Amino acid sequence: MTGAKILIGERVYLRPYTPADADLLLAGANEPESARLTGTQQTFTREQIDAYIQRNLQPGEDRAAFMFADVRDDRAVGEVVINEIDAANHAANIRIAIFTPADWGKGYGTDAMRLMVRYGFETLRLHRIELGVYEFNPRAARAYEKVGFQREGVLRDALFWEGVYYNMIIMSILVHEWRG
Ligand SMILES: CC(C)(COP(=O)(O)OP(=O)(O)OC[C@H]1O[C@@H](n2cnc3c(N)ncnc32)[C@H](O)[C@@H]1OP(=O)(O)O)[C@@H](O)C(=O)NCCC(=O)NCCS
Secondary structure, three states: OOOOOOEEOOOEEEEOOOHHHHHHHHHHHOOHHHHHHHOOOOOOOHHHHHHHHHHHOOOOOOOEEEEEEEOOOOOEEEEEEEEEEEHHHOEEEEEEEEOOHHHOOOOHHHHHHHHHHHHHHHHOOOOEEEEEEEOOOHHHHHHHHHHOOEEEEEEEEEEEEOOEEEEEEEEEEEHHHOOO
16 A cells, blocks of 8 residues: 555545556557547546646646545556536536456446545535546446436537547536435
């Protein structure tokens, strides 16, 4: 285990990034199916990942980002990020990624989202947390619905991927809808 445990769930706990996470983050960022599911059009270099970790070491005014690891063996599984914090409106965006496809669909993502939503409402005192999910990612949308996110709109043709346009579904959760 490296560093503090920020919040502990049933499957995962949140912890700060460390420089030693770079290999995993680089592999995850450049994994082709993850790139499609997150609509990531660029590829990343080791230098960019190192700089990203440095930026995430301390919570900033506009973001809070954590790694999450398996409670059973401390293995790093993914990252979850609250960003675009709008202090005036108590609102922010959230995104999540599990680095290795073999870890998808095993309950890690739902647990990590629950913890980060808790962090957003309890620690950051947010009122609203929103996210975007592409129409071809029902696994992610289902995980978000289990946490309590509601579908509220569609950004039409928001992604152009390999010659085809796809819609992005906007989902959000408000603090009074949150079950804790
Ligand atoms: C999105 C992500 C974080 C979700 O985490 P996860 O651990 O895979 O999800 P969970 O196992 O917690 O929950 C997935 C749910 O979707 C369901 N599901 C899986 N495939 C599905 C499908 N094709 N259609 C509908 N539901 C599906 C699962 O059965 C489960 O629901 P259940 O508990 O009611 O059975 C993870 O899959 C991931 O990182 N994917 C790659 C990157 C990505 O898509 N990021 C999100 C971009 S918006």
